[in-house]
Amino acid sequence: MSGRADAALWERVKRRLRTELGEDVFSSWFARVEFEDSDGVTVNLSVPTRFLKSWIQSHYLEKLVSLWTSEMESIRRVELIVRGAVRARAPVKVEKPVLVEEAPQIAPTLLPTASAPIQAVARTEADGAGSPVDPRFTFETFCEGTANRVAYAAARAVAETPAGRPTPYNPLYIHAGVGRGKTHLLHAVAQAARQADPSRKVVYLTAEHFMFRFVAALKNQSAIAFKEGLREIDLLLIDDLQFLQGKSVQQEFCHMLNALIDGARQVVVAADRPAADLETLDERVRSRLRGGVAFEIGAPDLDLRRQILKSRYVAAQVQNNGVDVPDTVIEYVAQSVVSNGRDLEGALNRLVAQWQFTNQPVTMASAEITLRDLVGAREPRRVKIEDIQKIVAIHYNVSKADLLSSRRTRTIVRPRQIAMYLSKTLTPRSLPEIGRRFGGRDHTTVLHAVRKVEELMQGDKHLAEEVELLKRMIDE
Numbered sequence: 001m002s003g004r005a006d007a008a009l010w011e012r013v014k015r016r017l018r019t020e021l022g023e024d025v026f027s028s029w030f031a032r033v034e035f036e037d038s039d040g041v042t043v044n045l046s047v048p049t050r051f052l053k054s055w056i057q058s059h060y061l062e063k064l065v066s067l068w069t070s071e072m073e074s075i076r077r078v079e080l081i082v083r084g085a086v087r088a089r090a091p092v093k094v095e096k097p098v099l100v101e102e103a104p105q106i107a108p109t110l111l112p113t114a115s116a117p118i119q120a121v122a123r124t125e126a127d128g129a130g131s132p133v134d135p136r137f138t139f140e141t142f143c144e145g146t147a148n149r150v151a152y153a154a155a156r157a158v159a160e161t162p163a164g165r166p167t168p169y170n171p172l173y174i175h176a177g178v179g180r181g182k183t184h185l186l187h188a189v190a191q192a193a194r195q196a197d198p199s200r201k202v203v204y205l206t207a208e209h210f211m212f213r214f215v216a217a218l219k220n221q222s223a224i225a226f227k228e229g230l231r232e233i234d235l236l237l238i239d240d241l242q243f244l245q246g247k248s249v250q251q252e253f254c255h256m257l258n259a260l261i262d263g264a265r266q267v268v269v270a271a272d273r274p275a276a277d278l279e280t281l282d283e284r285v286r287s288r289l290r291g292g293v294a295f296e297i298g299a300p301d302l303d304l305r306r307q308i309l310k311s312r313y314v315a316a317q318v319q320n321n322g323v324d325v326p327d328t329v330i331e332y333v334a335q336s337v338v339s340n341g342r343d344l345e346g347a348l349n350r351l352v353a354q355w356q357f358t359n360q361p362v363t364m365a366s367a368e369i370t371l372r373d374l375v376g377a378r379e380p381r382r383v384k385i386e387d388i389q390k391i392v393a394i395h396y397n398v399s400k401a402d403l404l405s406s407r408r409t410r411t412i413v414r415p416r417q418i419a420m421y422l423s424k425t426l427t428p429r430s431l432p433e434i435g436r437r438f439g440g441r442d443h444t445t446v447l448h449a450v451r452k453v454e455e456l457m458q459g460d461k462h463l464a465e466e467v468e469l470l471k472r473m474i475d476e
């Protein structure tokens with residue numbers, strides 16, 4: 001199919017996105033998406049910012065693929081690339097710092113339309129607006145259950161408490177594994193707080209976006225204005241704190257946290273694990289966070305899974321006239337997709353798409369095939385380097401101190417190398433980070449250990465089995 005034909009199809013996909021998601025959501029996320037090209041299997045779309053790219057990827061990629069496939073059967077993938085067009089524009093002059101190419105689309109009430117000039121976005125950003133907030137993520141659409149009841153109640157209290165009177169949970173720290181509703185809850189707080197008091201200065205920022213803004217402010221030599229701007233906030237919501245990287249960024253974040261909390265402003269932070277486990281985070285930030293109150297959102301139980309599915313199904317019925325997923329199939333999904341809210345939503349989207357594309361009623365048999373890979377999927381356990389060191393030390397009858405020491409006896413060197421290898425393969429930690437956790441070694445030492453163990457395992461079946469056994473022990 002020619003490029004022109006695909007561009008025409010993009011217009012059709014856009015029309016369907018607009019109808020299915022509504023004008024607000026469409027103009028928030030898709031107004032600046034452009035069609036680039038397609039080879040008939042992959043469609044390449046471009047967006048102006050990395051931020052928009054990651055947002056669309058994590059929230060709408062599945063939808064995009066299914067719409068494209070319904071227009072052109074051979075399409076299997078949609079790739080998003082960041083184009084340089086916005087960067088090429090003349091810099092926008094604003095009083096407070098803003099990285100223009102990262103200036104996001106923002107909450108619908110403040111949203112510039114597709115045709116609004118980039119300056120409008122930048123100005124709103126400079127006024128203190130943060131990362132975009134999804135209008136669908138409200139308290140009304142959040143399902144409450146045993147797993148999230150306390151976090152939900154605390155989030156509501158924060159949204160309802162007037163400016164200048166922070167709650168006893170300050171900072172409020174919410175942590176949970178993937179897809180359990182942290183972002184949903186933070187967006188709900190932002191929207192409810194703005195609604196309750198439009199004069200309250202509410203800013204929602206992802207940690208990644210905070211970094212972009214801080215680095216841009218340093219480049220623009222407007223760091224002071226940037227810092228002052230942040231300290232005027234009444235309610236600051238920081239999402240995905242685990243992505244906050246870099247010493248100076250973390251220091252600045254710590255100053256901001258101190259200034260806000262000491263100035264009786266409310267702070268809410270979300271991350272994928274407890275503050276104490278954010279190993280790359282500056283100890284001062286961790287300690288300040290531990291001074292507040294932390295709540296975990298647990299895995300959804302059956303009742304909560306049913307609620308989430310039912311509420312999503314009602315929404316799907318509004319958008320897709322006549323869609324029919326029988327109660328028995330919904331119950332099957334609730335019983336068997338046990339991981340998190342995102343997978344539940346994904347499962348339902350697939351069933352709705354299946355109904356759309358086949359024009360056949362969804363049956364248990366067809367649902368089982370469609371959801372094969374999601375059924376029974378459990379969240380992978382998060383492995384810590386300390387656990388690896390402990391288990392390897394016990395297994396080889398050495399002490400943890402030996403593993404971290406500079407001793408080079410053979411009985412210690414090999415277990416140490418295996419522990420480093422396991423740290424690289426079972427955790428997302430970088431080589432330098434692993435080196436630091438093994439008595440301050442250089443990243444090249446870790447790399448050498450990883451290669452060595454890989455090489456040894458290839459020629460030594462016994463060692464390969466031993467490492468496999470250790471993996472299972474660590475994973476239990």
Ligand SMILES: Nc1ncnc2c1ncn2[C@@H]1O[C@H](COP(=O)(O)OP(=O)(O)OP(=O)(O)O)[C@@H](O)[C@H]1O
Pocket residue numbers: 137141142143144148176177178179180181182183184185272308340341342343345
């Ligand atoms: N309790 C819930 N009620 C309604 N929807 C939920 C709930 N929990 C999760 N979801 C839905 O699941 C999806 C994923 O949730 P969300 O993005 O908030 O997860 P998260 O915890 O921020 O995950 P991640 O760390 O991966 O970003 C969203 O569409 C959200 O609306």
